[in-house]
Amino acid sequence: MSKNAKFVEKLRETGLRPTKQRVKICKVLFDREKTFHFTINDLVKRISEEFNEKISLATIYNTVHAFEKKGYLKEISINSDKSYFDTNTSVHHHFYDEDTHKLIDCNENDIESINIKKNITGKKINSVEVLIRVASDNQNQN
Amino acid sequence: MSKNAKFVEKLRETGLRPTKQRVKICKVLFDREKTFHFTINDLVKRISEEFNEKISLATIYNTVHAFEKKGYLKEISINSDKSYFDTNTSVHHHFYDEDTHKLIDCNENDIESINIKKNITGKKINSVEVLIRVASDNQNQN
């Protein structure tokens, strides 16, 4: 199956019509070897770089959230500035580099299993995520 | 020492002059048995309820951030909607109730120690925080 056909399928599975804008978003997001983290602004920049063309912000937000809802993207909360998204949708944790503001994956087997001894009555656990904030190790920091 | 004198001291330690607005903020934040979580909006509401008086948003933001910088408050990132703050400044984790949008503390000893096997070269770990998202356990959910 061609890459394009895959994206069309992915869009259909998400309940979206395969328009040219959405296929372009797919190319930027899913036509890669490795997974990666991005902000909406990153995505806009990549699209304008790769296609020399602008897709409306509304379309980008709508499509990204549709993929998130379907489970093809994951949203990561670091601070209240902006949202980060992740093309790695497996259960995994993150390092957040406070110098560069970049996320780095930390797989489940990079952390010894987390055992929670407390529970909230009447509630089920939806996710357990660890965020490890890191920063430069040297002295010359402000 | 009177409560008031304590707050004045706390403000001085934070490098802030003990004005009447700031002392009121202290009363709302630090004159309690138990620690709690709040948003800026919560704080504004509490102030207007307890003192029947409005303190400017700018003053509230500035004071809260000054306390955070000094280590008297902790900022918690849940989503990009808004910031949550915590009067519990110890190292601890959180349950986030996705139904009520409330935080519940999860102390370090409610979780078996987290052992991170991976590290980022040249970086030191500033914090390791676990966020456990929970939601209603019953079926009648949309």
Add this chain to the structure above:
DNA sequence: ATTATACATTATAATCATTCTAAACTGTTG
């Protein structure tokens, strides 16, 4: 105590990420 100064408060405007709107456009189906 008066005064001078630096720091604070405030209302309001600005910013910025995100969402909404409603008009123009396009994929799909018959």
Add this chain to the structure above:
DNA sequence: CAACAGTTTAGAATGATTATAATGTATAAT
């Protein structure tokens, strides 16, 4: 092709947060 439902888009609206700059106040020097 025609009709319709779904889509894109620019721009406006929203809402949290931050900046501005005029007015007010705590503090320390006189």
